[in-house]
Amino acid sequence: MSSFSYSREALENLRIADPAILDPLVDIESARKAHLRKDHAKRDKRMSIREAVAEFVQDGDIATDSGFAYVRTPHQAYFEMMRQGKKRLHFIGSPNTNQSYLINYGVCAYSHNSYVGAEMRGSDRNYSRQLLNGKVAILSEWSHGSMAQGFKAAQLGAPGVFSKQLLGSDILRFNPYVKVMQNPMRVDPDPVTFIPALYPDVTVIHVHAADKYGNARIYGPAVNDVALAASARKVIITAEEIVPETDIRYNNKGVVIPFVYVDAVVELPYGAVPGNMPGCYYWSRQWWEKFLRWGTLSDENIREFLDYWVMDSKDPFDFVEKLGGAKWVALSRRMTKTAEYDNEDDGYDFAYQSYKPGSDSGIYY
Amino acid sequence: MEAAKPANPLEMIAYVLSLQIRDHQVVYVGTGLPMVAAILARKTHAPHITMVYESGGQDPIPGDMPWSVGDPFTWRKAALIQEMAYSFAQAYNGYVDIAFLGFAQVDMYGNVNTHQIGTDFLHPKVRLTGSGGNNDLTSVTENIVLVGLHTPDKFLPRVDFITSVGHLNGGNSRREAGLPGNGPVAVVTNAGVLDFEPATKRMRVQSLQPGMTFEFAQMCTGFELLRPEGDIPVTPVPDRAVLDILRTEVDPHGIFTKIPGL
Numbered sequence A: 001m002s003s004f005s006y007s008r009e010a011l012e013n014l015r016i017a018d019p020a021i022l023d024p025l026v027d028i029e030s031a032r033k034a035h036l037r038k039d040h041a042k043r044d045k046r047m048s049i050r051e052a053v054a055e056f057v058q059d060g061d062i063a064t065d066s067g068f069a070y071v072r073t074p075h076q077a078y079f080e081m082m083r084q085g086k087k088r089l090h091f092i093g094s095p096n097t098n099q100s101y102l103i104n105y106g107v108c109a110y111s112h113n114s115y116v117g118a119e120m121r122g123s124d125r126n127y128s129r130q131l132l133n134g135k136v137a138i139l140s141e142w143s144h145g146s147m148a149q150g151f152k153a154a155q156l157g158a159p160g161v162f163s164k165q166l167l168g169s170d171i172l173r174f175n176p177y178v179k180v181m182q183n184p185m186r187v188d189p190d191p192v193t194f195i196p197a198l199y200p201d202v203t204v205i206h207v208h209a210a211d212k213y214g215n216a217r218i219y220g221p222a223v224n225d226v227a228l229a230a231s232a233r234k235v236i237i238t239a240e241e242i243v244p245e246t247d248i249r250y251n252n253k254g255v256v257i258p259f260v261y262v263d264a265v266v267e268l269p270y271g272a273v274p275g276n277m278p279g280c281y282y283w284s285r286q287w288w289e290k291f292l293r294w295g296t297l298s299d300e301n302i303r304e305f306l307d308y309w310v311m312d313s314k315d316p317f318d319f320v321e322k323l324g325g326a327k328w329v330a331l332s333r334r335m336t337k338t339a340e341y342d343n344e345d346d347g348y349d350f351a352y353q354s355y356k357p358g359s360d361s362g363i364y365y
Numbered sequence B: 001m002e003a004a005k006p007a008n009p010l011e012m013i014a015y016v017l018s019l020q021i022r023d024h025q026v027v028y029v030g031t032g033l034p035m036v037a038a039i040l041a042r043k044t045h046a047p048h049i050t051m052v053y054e055s056g057g058q059d060p061i062p063g064d065m066p067w068s069v070g071d072p073f074t075w076r077k078a079a080l081i082q083e084m085a086y087s088f089a090q091a092y093n094g095y096v097d098i099a100f101l102g103f104a105q106v107d108m109y110g111n112v113n114t115h116q117i118g119t120d121f122l123h124p125k126v127r128l129t130g131s132g133g134n135n136d137l138t139s140v141t142e143n144i145v146l147v148g149l150h151t152p153d154k155f156l157p158r159v160d161f162i163t164s165v166g167h168l169n170g171g172n173s174r175r176e177a178g179l180p181g182n183g184p185v186a187v188v189t190n191a192g193v194l195d196f197e198p199a200t201k202r203m204r205v206q207s208l209q210p211g212m213t214f215e216f217a218q219m220c221t222g223f224e225l226l227r228p229e230g231d232i233p234v235t236p237v238p239d240r241a242v243l244d245i246l247r248t249e250v251d252p253h254g255i256f257t258k259i260p261g262l
Helices: A008-013 A019-026 A028-037 A049-056 A075-083 A099-104 A125-132 A144-156 A170-174 A225-231 A245-250 A285-293 A299-311 A316-323 A325-339 B009-018 B033-043 B084-092 B134-140 B214-219 B240-250
Strands: A062-064 A089-092 A108-113 A137-141 A160-163 A179-182 A191-196 A202-210 A234-242 A255-257 A264-267 B026-028 B050-052 B098-102 B143-147 B184-188 B192-196 B203-208
Touching: A008 A170, A019 A137, A049 A075, A049 A234, A049 A264, A075 A099, A075 A202, A075 A234, A075 A299, A075 A316, A089 A099, A099 A108, A099 A125, A099 A299, A137 A170, A144 A160, A144 A191, A144 A225, A144 B084, A144 B134, A202 A225, A202 A245, A202 A255, A225 A255, A285 A299, A299 A316, A316 A325, B009 B033, B009 B143, B009 B184, B009 B240, B033 B050, B033 B098, B033 B143, B033 B240, B084 B134, B098 B134, B203 B214
Parallel strands: A062 A089, A062 A202, A089 A108, A108 A137, A202 A234, A234 A264, B026 B050, B026 B098, B098 B143, B143 B184
Antiparallel strands: A160 A191, A179 A191, B184 B192, B192 B203
């Protein structure tokens, strides 16, 4: 039995037999208890990614897809979840692009969906196929902004927010959580949506720098990650580098995650590879294109692709070697700096050979 | 001097879309042709616009064509980068003048589908991306311009799934649903520019591309198009200078505007 009120129409439309499966996401009381139970002491929380994923990611947890699809996204932590054989997680995120391939390895069984795809490179045929095959079930359907408001409400310590998003759309018919009601402040009819605060079980946030306690600095779009760190019951920080506390204190612009939220701190250079890490490395465009244009075509392709790249790599360094090693790192750093106007490469040419079947290059730039 | 190749259909859409932007506006930009249009507008008739992106970039210094709305070029030396919740909030709060959005299907009231082909949610013919920011921007931005290719399987009497509400069922139904803003004010396609008749909010031809007739545009549309009073204006064509800027500065690699063989 569920202790929350859900849209009956959405439960029916999504064929959710037992709504109790939806409860943890909006259960502030259990999230608050989890936050109270945490050791609030400022202590050294460093560990390996293997230890952090083993200890803090439990089968069946609600996990997040953080960053922005392939921008500062903790891909290497997701890959570790695949290697450790984590099972039947619920995933939520805006976008939720990375849930797709996790489904093929049994890591993700339930999806809170906002957007799966790669913009102009097309919708993700793998996600479409896994939905049809019943390998993943959608538990709720969202827009980016409405889901962002749910996370933000949790960070604000509010039961939810009233919003104008989703009104009149079919998304509401497939979201058990969101309610349409009269704006209590207004005299004239004024429909609003009520978006409840959202509390995932575990989030991994990849950051530029953190101290050993978990105070963490981000540069570039934070997207939903500050709110996710505040709301999730368990928080793993993976960082390009661990820095002294004084570095965090002296360069505190961009420090957006306080240590009290954090359960584990992992030094993980190249933790966002093959995505873009603002200021550090550019995404591997050919890798993503091969993945989307060839990998997602069939279950066999995606297995072959990810077995090579992920299951046969033990850490990000193995992965970077496959992308092209030191030469890839140099190119990639130069490109991201150029894109951000951080060097004098005004005339740098971003042209590249887009992936075509059989056109694998030695360097995936 | 060799004559420039005339604008291909994608370049034409990008140009016509750019004309929807007035100087000094704040423009919320989605991936693809909207990016091309906004950057082209900035380099031609609207040099003082401010571009904002859903991943948070605010007023970047233009560089190469972004690969995505999360590309570093979308926050290139931006004065600030917002979080996602705040980036959409500025549209609701009235700090965004116009937003451009794509669609997989659109109906006669400008309702948009980016979710699925087929009406069965659990067993669609094809599952598409889902909303992303599409619903948010159509819900809360003052003026929406839709952009896409004009075919009968995209322009339908009813979309298979309303991801984003345009004018809902026409008339005042958008307002009655509680949504602010004007909703979709234009649809820019390879046939021309369409708007919405003020009373019924049904899609209407505003101008047609050179060589396009109303009858042909109607054949490309899965519902009855409204016809404006009198002669239908011809959509302007980019001159050589604008085409040069589009091809050499805005999208030099033809990421979004090149058609193989053209």
